[in-house]
Amino acid sequence: MAKIKAAILGFGTVGQGIYHIVNEKREDLKKSLGLDIEICAILINNLAKERPETPGVLVTDDFEDIENIPGLQVVFEAIVNEEPAYSYLCRAIDKGCHVITANKVMFSKYSIPLQERAKSRGVFVGYEATTAGGVPIIKTLKNLLQVNSVKKIQGILNGTSNYILTQMRLEESPFEDALKEAQLLGYAEADPYNDISGQDAFRKLMILSALAFGKQPDWNEVRVVGIDEITLEDVRKAKDTGLRYRHVAEIEQDENGELYASVGPQLVGPDHPLYAIEGVNNAVSLDTNYIGTLTLVGPGAGMYPTASVMVEDYAEIIGKRAGFFITI
Amino acid sequence: MAKIKAAILGFGTVGQGIYHIVNEKREDLKKSLGLDIEICAILINNLAKERPETPGVLVTDDFEDIENIPGLQVVFEAIVNEEPAYSYLCRAIDKGCHVITANKVMFSKYSIPLQERAKSRGVFVGYEATTAGGVPIIKTLKNLLQVNSVKKIQGILNGTSNYILTQMRLEESPFEDALKEAQLLGYAEADPYNDISGQDAFRKLMILSALAFGKQPDWNEVRVVGIDEITLEDVRKAKDTGLRYRHVAEIEQDENGELYASVGPQLVGPDHPLYAIEGVNNAVSLDTNYIGTLTLVGPGAGMYPTASVMVEDYAEIIGKRAGFFITI
Numbered sequence: 001m002a003k004i005k006a007a008i009l010g011f012g013t014v015g016q017g018i019y020h021i022v023n024e025k026r027e028d029l030k031k032s033l034g035l036d037i038e039i040c041a042i043l044i045n046n047l048a049k050e051r052p053e054t055p056g057v058l059v060t061d062d063f064e065d066i067e068n069i070p071g072l073q074v075v076f077e078a079i080v081n082e083e084p085a086y087s088y089l090c091r092a093i094d095k096g097c098h099v100i101t102a103n104k105v106m107f108s109k110y111s112i113p114l115q116e117r118a119k120s121r122g123v124f125v126g127y128e129a130t131t132a133g134g135v136p137i138i139k140t141l142k143n144l145l146q147v148n149s150v151k152k153i154q155g156i157l158n159g160t161s162n163y164i165l166t167q168m169r170l171e172e173s174p175f176e177d178a179l180k181e182a183q184l185l186g187y188a189e190a191d192p193y194n195d196i197s198g199q200d201a202f203r204k205l206m207i208l209s210a211l212a213f214g215k216q217p218d219w220n221e222v223r224v225v226g227i228d229e230i231t232l233e234d235v236r237k238a239k240d241t242g243l244r245y246r247h248v249a250e251i252e253q254d255e256n257g258e259l260y261a262s263v264g265p266q267l268v269g270p271d272h273p274l275y276a277i278e279g280v281n282n283a284v285s286l287d288t289n290y291i292g293t294l295t296l297v298g299p300g301a302g303m304y305p306t307a308s309v310m311v312e313d314y315a316e317i318i319g320k321r322a323g324f325f326i327t328i
Numbered sequence: 329m330a331k332i333k334a335a336i337l338g339f340g341t342v343g344q345g346i347y348h349i350v351n352e353k354r355e356d357l358k359k360s361l362g363l364d365i366e367i368c369a370i371l372i373n374n375l376a377k378e379r380p381e382t383p384g385v386l387v388t389d390d391f392e393d394i395e396n397i398p399g400l401q402v403v404f405e406a407i408v409n410e411e412p413a414y415s416y417l418c419r420a421i422d423k424g425c426h427v428i429t430a431n432k433v434m435f436s437k438y439s440i441p442l443q444e445r446a447k448s449r450g451v452f453v454g455y456e457a458t459t460a461g462g463v464p465i466i467k468t469l470k471n472l473l474q475v476n477s478v479k480k481i482q483g484i485l486n487g488t489s490n491y492i493l494t495q496m497r498l499e500e501s502p503f504e505d506a507l508k509e510a511q512l513l514g515y516a517e518a519d520p521y522n523d524i525s526g527q528d529a530f531r532k533l534m535i536l537s538a539l540a541f542g543k544q545p546d547w548n549e550v551r552v553v554g555i556d557e558i559t560l561e562d563v564r565k566a567k568d569t570g571l572r573y574r575h576v577a578e579i580e581q582d583e584n585g586e587l588y589a590s591v592g593p594q595l596v597g598p599d600h601p602l603y604a605i606e607g608v609n610n611a612v613s614l615d616t617n618y619i620g621t622l623t624l625v626g627p628g629a630g631m632y633p634t635a636s637v638m639v640e641d642y643a644e645i646i647g648k649r650a651g652f653f654i655t656i
Contacts (some may be wrong), residue, residue: 021618025475032474134619139471140464146360146643147353147636270598271606273625278599290349290636291462294626297601298619308475308618315474 017307102129126313134305159300225264345635430457454641462633483612487628553592
């Protein structure tokens with residue numbers, strides 16, 4: 001059976017999740033796709049750091065080693081920050097690799113040039129994992145847009161912020177304690193700035209904007225507020241009046257095609273669709289012309305949800321390239 | 329530009345919705361698919377009945393007229409009941425047509441033979457519209473199953489029942505008044521038995537079961553209870569204690585692969601994910617091994633939501649057949 005050679009860039013939580021799922025589902029993927037997948041290389045930052053064993057896999061801190069693998073076809077990217085991720089993916093595309101990324105910081109900025117580069121090379125960019133973790137909002141939106149137009153998108157796009165707000169309310173934990181807990185559980189990064197400042201939600205909103213509206217608003221004109229100024233006292237007061245804080249990212253297109261976006265905390269009551277979205281969950285609502293409002297809810301972070309949608313991207317891309325159709 | 333000839337079987341609410349959307353989106357579909365679509369025939373039950381004008385389209389009450397259209401490639405089916413829908417679709421498949429159905433009564437029973445027949449003829453069956461209206465649960469589930477296994481499915485699958493329960497609570501309407509209103513709004517059929525008895529939700533649950541687990545439980549062993557015995561008094565009592573009635577369909581697979589399903593009203597509190605699902609909305613939650621719990625919420629009935637997902641099925645099938653990939 002023909003083999004697909006794949007590499008993973010970055011071996012943190014998500015990278016390890018991909019490795020685990022690919023190995024666990026290898027036989028099933030063989031059956032459904034008619035092609036075997038082999039993770040043949042992993043790019044890491046620090047060769048000295050302890051990491052799970054990956055027998056038979058080239059582990060390197062030099063991207064050139066990966067680039068030079070003969071017949072490499074798929075690159076899973078789970079690094080943070082714009083660079084060197086963007087350069088690596090450009091080089092992978094130039095070599096004829098499909099790329100599947102979880103990197104929202106990079107993709108929010110480079111989605112258009114990266115996809116154009118892929119198109120001209122006849123390969124695909126999978127980016128389901130960049131936005132809303134395990135929630136398949138990218139595929140759903142792509143499919144909807146075949147027939148519908150989207151008027152507005154509203155959602156909870158940062159699982160860490162939602163987890164912290166939930167813990168502050170349920171456990172009456174101060175902000176700092178809830179943040180520490182989120183870090184211990186692997187939801188928040190060691191440097192939580194992007195999560196709690198609203199920047200992470202903002203980047204995801206920009207990815208959704210590019211897909212839904214074919215463009216993004218001027219980044220400097222979007223008001224972005226995080227959850228870092230919400231005190232336990234604020235949360236208690238809201239609770240006493242039956243309300244909950246939610247960190248909401250939203251974008252709307254007016255009749256002239258202008259985009260209006262904002263990111264920040266909102267107080268919502270029991271009838272609001274985001275009221276019941278608790279813990280590390282994300283939710284995204286799409287207002288469309290034919291379907292009306294469609295909402296997706298699921299885990300917005302975590303090793304397996306994020307890695308799972310990346311392997312689903314792989315199955316979709318390889319299924320298409322192999323000329324058969326993904327059916328059950 | 330090559331043209332795809334399509335026919336619509338049944339010209340009620342959903343059939344008319346398809347006709348309208350296909351005509352409104354024709355230019356966009358041309359651009360995205362590189363193929364034009366033409367609705368060239370409509371099958372109706374009663375030629376004497378008044379209906380919207382469809383200039384240039386063959387309108388007939390004889391399926392043979394449709395079967396004999398040279399080069400017909402797609403059949404949209406929006407009839408109710410098993411027969412003659414199933415026979416018509418078999419004949420369409422035998423002629424080499426892709427079929428796209430909204431008929432849950434037929435499809436819950438014949439999903440396996442219909443899909444096998446289509447496979448052997450090299451055509452596709454689209455059935456997103458059979459389950460949960462405008463909510464793309466079929467596509468989401470198919471995609472998830474590439475990597476995940478599903479343990480449990482739980483949802484509100486009948487928009488009419490949910491609309492009636494919502495109106496009884498919000499407007500303090502008796503059951504009969506709320507039902508009449510649902511009929512006026514086009515949510516409930518003239519004969520509302522399938523909706524209010526739970527049978528409609530049951531059929532949709534069986535479609536999800538076939539897809540998620542590759543089989544269905546013994547139909548006779550599933551307890552199916554409708555909303556027809558819930559009184560205004562019951563709803564008021566629940567409301568006074570902060571609870572809401574929801575009509576819930578659920579199915580679970582145990583470790584031995586046995587399926588356990590039930591359909592009936594449940595009382596839920598504000599923290600339950602189905603508490604905030606109001607009106608004609610449907611919701612489906614999928615418990616999966618890697619992603620965790622994913623929930624989709626959207627309109628469970630209505631002309632445009634249902635017709636829209638059928639046209640999306642068309643775009644998906646034709647995109648695949650034409651050998652290109654649906655991307656935005």
